[in-house]
Amino acid sequence: MKETTVDKILGHPLNAWYVAAWDHEVNRKPLARTVAKRPLALYRTEDGDAVALADACWHRLAPLSMGKLEGRDGIRCPYHGILYNSAGRCVSMPAQETINPSATVASFPVVERYRFVWVWLGDAALADPELVPDMHQMDDPEWAGDGLTISVQCNYQLVLDNLMDLTHEEFVHSSSIGQEALSESEFTVHHDERTVTVERWMLGIDAPPFWLKNMRDKFPGFEGKVDRWQIIHFESPTTINIDVGVARAGTGAPQGDRSQGVNGYVMNTISPVTDRSSLYFWAFMRNYRLESQVITTQLRDGVSGVFREDEDMLVAQQAAIDANPDYEFYSLNIDAGGMWVRRLIERQLAAEGRLPAPLAAG
Amino acid sequence: MATSHAAVWQRATVLDTTALTDHIRRIVLAPDHPATVDAGAHIDVRVPIGGVPDRRSYSVVDDGPDGRSLAISVLDSPRSRGGARAMHALRPGDTIEITQPIVDFPLRVGAAHYVLLAGGIGITAVMGMARVLRSVRADYTLVYAGRSRPALAYLEQLQSAHGDRLRLHISDEGTPLDVTELVGGVEPGTELYLCGPIRLMDAVRRAWIERELPYPDLRFETFGNSGWFAPEDFVVRIPRIGAEVTVRATETMLEALEAAEVDLMFDCRKGECGLCEVRVLDLDGDIDHRDVFYSERQKDSRGAMCCCVSRAVAPPGGTAVVSIDIS
Ligand code: FES
Ligand code: FES
Ligand SMILES: [Fe+2]
Numbered sequence: 001m002k003e004t005t006v007d008k009i010l011g012h013p014l015n016a017w018y019v020a021a022w023d024h025e026v027n028r029k030p031l032a033r034t035v036a037k038r039p040l041a042l043y044r045t046e047d048g049d050a051v052a053l054a055d056a057c058w059h060r061l062a063p064l065s066m067g068k069l070e071g072r073d074g075i076r077c078p079y080h081g082i083l084y085n086s087a088g089r090c091v092s093m094p095a096q097e098t099i100n101p102s103a104t105v106a107s108f109p110v111v112e113r114y115r116f117v118w119v120w121l122g123d124a125a126l127a128d129p130e131l132v133p134d135m136h137q138m139d140d141p142e143w144a145g146d147g148l149t150i151s152v153q154c155n156y157q158l159v160l161d162n163l164m165d166l167t168h169e170e171f172v173h174s175s176s177i178g179q180e181a182l183s184e185s186e187f188t189v190h191h192d193e194r195t196v197t198v199e200r201w202m203l204g205i206d207a208p209p210f211w212l213k214n215m216r217d218k219f220p221g222f223e224g225k226v227d228r229w230q231i232i233h234f235e236s237p238t239t240i241n242i243d244v245g246v247a248r249a250g251t252g253a254p255q256g257d258r259s260q261g262v263n264g265y266v267m268n269t270i271s272p273v274t275d276r277s278s279l280y281f282w283a284f285m286r287n288y289r290l291e292s293q294v295i296t297t298q299l300r301d302g303v304s305g306v307f308r309e310d311e312d313m314l315v316a317q318q319a320a321i322d323a324n325p326d327y328e329f330y331s332l333n334i335d336a337g338g339m340w341v342r343r344l345i346e347r348q349l350a351a352e353g354r355l356p357a358p359l360a361a362g
Numbered sequence: 363m364a365t366s367h368a369a370v371w372q373r374a375t376v377l378d379t380t381a382l383t384d385h386i387r388r389i390v391l392a393p394d395h396p397a398t399v400d401a402g403a404h405i406d407v408r409v410p411i412g413g414v415p416d417r418r419s420y421s422v423v424d425d426g427p428d429g430r431s432l433a434i435s436v437l438d439s440p441r442s443r444g445g446a447r448a449m450h451a452l453r454p455g456d457t458i459e460i461t462q463p464i465v466d467f468p469l470r471v472g473a474a475h476y477v478l479l480a481g482g483i484g485i486t487a488v489m490g491m492a493r494v495l496r497s498v499r500a501d502y503t504l505v506y507a508g509r510s511r512p513a514l515a516y517l518e519q520l521q522s523a524h525g526d527r528l529r530l531h532i533s534d535e536g537t538p539l540d541v542t543e544l545v546g547g548v549e550p551g552t553e554l555y556l557c558g559p560i561r562l563m564d565a566v567r568r569a570w571i572e573r574e575l576p577y578p579d580l581r582f583e584t585f586g587n588s589g590w591f592a593p594e595d596f597v598v599r600i601p602r603i604g605a606e607v608t609v610r611a612t613e614t615m616l617e618a619l620e621a622a623e624v625d626l627m628f629d630c631r632k633g634e635c636g637l638c639e640v641r642v643l644d645l646d647g648d649i650d651h652r653d654v655f656y657s658e659r660q661k662d663s664r665g666a667m668c669c670c671v672s673r674a675v676a677p678p679g680g681t682a683v684v685s686i687d688i689s
Contacts (some may be wrong), residue, residue: 038666085576085578087470087472087473087578088470089578089579090578091578093578096636096655097656097657097659097660098577098654098655098656098657099577099582100465100634100635100654100655101467101581101582101583101634101654102467102583102630102634104468105468106468109471109472123400124470124471124472125471125494125497126403126504127471265490353398353428
């Protein structure tokens with residue numbers, strides 16, 4: 001087997017939890033979302049349980065997401081009125097006295113965790129909630145923050161690549177978090193079966209504007225050099241939580257004393273939609289000034305602006321990939337983290353018997 | 363999901379066949395296009411009956427890695443319509459046409475409790491489900507009912523795989539299945555998956571409705587090949603077009619009418635959709651309703667029948683004749 005391909009359009013594992021929506025998006029009005037090429041109708045039962053049904057009626061495949069919720073856990077097809085329960089079983093066929101026993105739509109396993117609704121589109125017998133990636137900062141009382149969703153027109157793996165190598169900050173995000181020290185500093189990479197970690201420290205540098213503001217939120221009037229860190233934690237197949245921060249230079253942050261600094265976690269989890277589109281769910285969480293809603297909003301809006309710069313680049317990159325089908329990817333040493341991510345994903349695809357991935361346009 | 367509803371035909375080679383009981387053979391096939399098999403899947407098979415290809419459905423009992431092989435088990439009883447005989451005659455190296463696995467009887471993982479109920483050869487439809495439920499450590503009971511111990515296929519294998527979760531009911535050992543007791547003991551939140559002869563299915567359905575359990579939690583699969591009476595020849599008349607056709611015991615009414623070039627509509631061919639309905643104008647004898655499309659009320663009225671599965675049965679000492687009109 002050829003390991004670590006640089007396929008430009010990477011297939012996605014199916015035996016995995018992907019975020020379909022924020023918890024607040026799933027309610028008593030059906031929501032249409034596509035995850036891993038599977039259109040879903042998402043809703044909540046009267047008991048508050050999130051439900052993910054295939055968004056195509058058994059009868060003539062009309063989208064159930066256009067239908068109405070009925071009773072404790074039902075949804076009625078908007079076309080000829082078949083009523084389904086949350087298990088996807090037909091409960092009533094309006095035009096006949098009986099129910100066809102094969103009338104079902106797929107009901108996918110759902111877990112609500114870390115403010116997200118996660119769905120499992122592969123083999124339901126393997127859908128272990130323990131496999132939901134760790135994003136505990138999302139709803140841990142020690143952390144505060146908020147985030148948004150980006151619907152980005154590119155293969156999900158391009159987003160993972162983007163997050164696994166942050167030297168791009170110097171060029172893409174020069175006005176907020178970029179600085180030369182990023183591409184000049186050393187980094188280390190570690191991996192195991194499900195995770196990849198990339199760690200980078202920049203010691204005794206000037207704080208870029210974003211971090212200077214954060215330092216001053218915690219230490220009013222702060223001036224001086226900082227030690228800056230970025231520790232990228234990837235968890236298979238598409239979650240990347242980045243431990244970021246700066247501390248007053250020389251106060252021991254690299255040794256573990258972060259008390260003289262500010263610490264954030266950039267939470268990212270990417271759901272493939274099609275081969276060329278993805279849903280990118282993110283949040284910026286912090287562990288200082290938890291009481292300040294102003295800071296929550298400022299950070300969310302600030303990071304949102306930074307991520308718009310990434311989105312522009314990713315969309316342009318995907319367009320260039322598609323416009324140059326005869327050109328391949330080459331690698332740099334900064335791609336080490338991203339290449340380990342590819343290898344873990346490819347092993348999972350191989351285990352599912354899905355390599356080489358059938359890659360139709362879409 | 364690897365398995366789909368659509369029938370995609372392919373060739374398969376017979377790898378092995380073994381007798382499991384006096385009347386049941388296990389047949390292992392290597393499909394040309396392997397696909398993973400979900401619990402509750404069946405394949406359709408084209409079998410030649412008297413030189414004419416016909417279609418039969420068989421549950422997939424188990425499968426090899428990545429679906430490169432799959433096993434079915436076929437009961438040849440005096441009541442079968444001839445397909446089973448042809449299947450029993452298969453030998454290693456023979457090739458047949460089969461569909462990719464089709465799932466019309468999906469297992470849903472996540473219910474609080476499960477009862478899997480098999481009557482006789484119906485075990486083939488629920489064995490894969492039992493395997494999945496065991497592997498996800500679900501709370502399930504596998505109930506296996508039959509006439510005699512030697513007639514129960516896969517018995518030892520099931521005993522060692524499911525231990526206490528397997529409950530046996532064997533009529534000639536004095537432990538027949540009591541449907542009322544079984545359904546009466548079902549805990550709320552239970553899904554019951556059922557495959558067996560029509561009498562068993564009917565009894566369970568009645569008991570389920572009686573106890574006012576949620577109807578969608580009763581899951582069953584029927585291939586429409588089990589009736590209240592043994593199949594026999596009968597005559598169909600269609601006065602409006604002046605047709606008269608004899609339906610042989612070995613063919614369905616729909617097949618006989620098709621062979622006579624009567625233009626009929628159908629879809630599922632297993633008594634579920636109701637598209638093959640014919641209106642009954644006159645009847646000498648009775649109707650053996652083998653479908654699950656009509657309600658009891660509709661069946662009792664004898665005003666129409668699903669000709670893909672249902673049959674006429676003779677009055678005492680005669681031949682059944684049914685006069686129908688078609689759409
Ligand atoms: S398409 Fe849904 S009931 Fe017809
Ligand atoms: S064809 Fe569907 S019930 Fe006969
Ligand atoms: Fe970026």
